Amino acid sequence: MSKATVFSDITIVTSNDDACVSVMEHAYCVVYEDKIRYVGLSKEEALEKAGLLSDDDVSVYEGKNKILCPTFANAHAHTPMSIFRNIADDFSLQDWLFGEIIPREDRMITDDFTYGHLLTLAEMIEGGTACAANMYDGANQITLASAEAGFRLQQTAMGKTCKDGVWSADSKNVEDFIALCNEQGKGLVKPSLLVHSVYLYPGSFYAELSELAKKYDIPVSVHISETIKENEDCMSSYGCTPVEYLDRAGLLSDTTVAAHCVHLTENDMRILAERKSWVAHNASSNMKLASGFADMVGMQKAGIRLCLGTDGASSNNNQDMFMEMRLASFMAKGKTYDPTVMKASDVFHMATRNGYLACGFEDCGIIEEGMKADIQIIDYDCPQMWPLGNPISALVYSCGPKCVESVMINGKFVLYKHDLMTIDFEKVRFETKKTMERLK
Numbered sequence: 001m002s003k004a005t006v007f008s009d010i011t012i013v014t015s016n017d018d019a020c021v022s023v024m025e026h027a028y029c030v031v032y033e034d035k036i037r038y039v040g041l042s043k044e045e046a047l048e049k050a051g052l053l054s055d056d057d058v059s060v061y062e063g064k065n066k067i068l069c070p071t072f073a074n075a076h077a078h079t080p081m082s083i084f085r086n087i088a089d090d091f092s093l094q095d096w097l098f099g100e101i102i103p104r105e106d107r108m109i110t111d112d113f114t115y116g117h118l119l120t121l122a123e124m125i126e127g128g129t130a131c132a133a134n135m136y137d138g139a140n141q142i143t144l145a146s147a148e149a150g151f152r153l154q155q156t157a158m159g160k161t162c163k164d165g166v167w168s169a170d171s172k173n174v175e176d177f178i179a180l181c182n183e184q185g186k187g188l189v190k191p192s193l194l195v196h197s198v199y200l201y202p203g204s205f206y207a208e209l210s211e212l213a214k215k216y217d218i219p220v221s222v223h224i225s226e227t228i229k230e231n232e233d234c235m236s237s238y239g240c241t242p243v244e245y246l247d248r249a250g251l252l253s254d255t256t257v258a259a260h261c262v263h264l265t266e267n268d269m270r271i272l273a274e275r276k277s278w279v280a281h282n283a284s285s286n287m288k289l290a291s292g293f294a295d296m297v298g299m300q301k302a303g304i305r306l307c308l309g310t311d312g313a314s315s316n317n318n319q320d321m322f323m324e325m326r327l328a329s330f331m332a333k334g335k336t337y338d339p340t341v342m343k344a345s346d347v348f349h350m351a352t353r354n355g356y357l358a359c360g361f362e363d364c365g366i367i368e369e370g371m372k373a374d375i376q377i378i379d380y381d382c383p384q385m386w387p388l389g390n391p392i393s394a395l396v397y398s399c400g401p402k403c404v405e406s407v408m409i410n411g412k413f414v415l416y417k418h419d420l421m422t423i424d425f426e427k428v429r430f431e432t433k434k435t436m437e438r439l440k
């Protein structure tokens with residue numbers, strides 16, 4: 001038996017495919033099963049539609065002093081890294097990654113991936129995020145945990161093995177992972193290929209990874225030009241920039257999600273725009289690790305498709321997409337001495353519609369009839385948000401996770417009036433504390 005939900009007399013904020021963000025006050029939205037079935041201003045039409053669809057009574061969600069908008073899609077995350085939160089800070093990226101993080105990751109066991117991932121999902125859901133592009137090992141455990149929690153994910157397959165220091169592509173690993181997504185992902189998990197960066201594998205190996213991604217028609221997930229050192233090393237090893245190198249290897253396409261892109265040349269921007277690759281900007285992580293300030297305005301002008309990410313919780317140290325929207329906007333304004341650039345509506349579009357497109361979910365991220373029901377309800381009856389003023393400004397510049405009252409993914413409440421519905425946080429808290437003590 002399915003019940004339709006009517007969000008009643010609520011302020012709807014949404015972007016569209018022209019990156020135009022609109023506000024509709026005193027509006028109604030009907031959700032039935034996994035989809036949005038009505039968006040409009042007529043109470044009668046909404047109730048009639050809901051009544052026709054429902055086998056049961058209609059459920060009404062009162063919208064007074066509330067905003068209904070699309071949930072966020074975090075386009076660059078390393079979810080299990082939340083277990084390493086606040087234990088290795090104030091290091092350079094190289095010292096942090098190779099000295100502090102990788103040695104701990106090498107000691108992770110199966111359950112650590114599951115509970116580390118669930119810890120991050122709990123934080124993401126409470127902060128209005130319903131989808132993420134996740135770059136991490138432990139793909140199988142992560143996929144099963146996501147499906148159980150009802151969370152959308154683009155998850156990397158490892159797709160490679162290293163024996164005696166020699167890397168080789170692993171087709172079977174990719175094939176098995178695609179099968180797992182199809183059979184047990186509940187339609188919520190899509191596979192991608194972990195390429196990581198230009199500095200982790202031998203030069204000859206990148207063309208093999210490109211062939212693997214093409215063979216199975218899956219997106220590539222990669223960090224690009226995160227630091228000046230990465231660019232300098234690439235230049236001395238290969239005589240070109242990381243973007244040029246990855247492009248020659250065939251790894252840049254319209255499904256590639258390229259994280260960071262802090263230090264790009266004009267030619268790099270031209271290539272990324274031509275390939276229609278997604279660039280996931282990580283403002284907090286780039287500032288915390290002192291990687292630099294990405295030229296978001298330059299990338300926007302070059303026509304690059306932009307989205308936002310948090311990066312892992314050990315380099316951020318949270319998964320707050322409200323903060324990423326705000327910092328992306330402020331960083332761009334500060335960098336260019338121009339307060340008119342990177343408007344609230346620009347970053348809202350990047351955090352919602354563009355994020356979903358980058359993660360491969362084309363029918364999400366817009367509040368419109370026929371789209372999947374990935375929705376968050378913001379309560380603006382609080383000191384942080386009152387008086388509302390412009391709802392788009394309020395969402396980007398004033399709002400935070402504590403204002404998120406409810407979250408629906410694929411038509412199901414995963415957060416209802418501040419209660420997590422699909423994650424046992426007591427269990428997650430117990431398990432992740434144990435892991436943290438073992439690995440610290």
Ligand SMILES: [Zn+2]
Binds near residue numbers: 076077078259311312
């Ligand atoms: Zn990253």
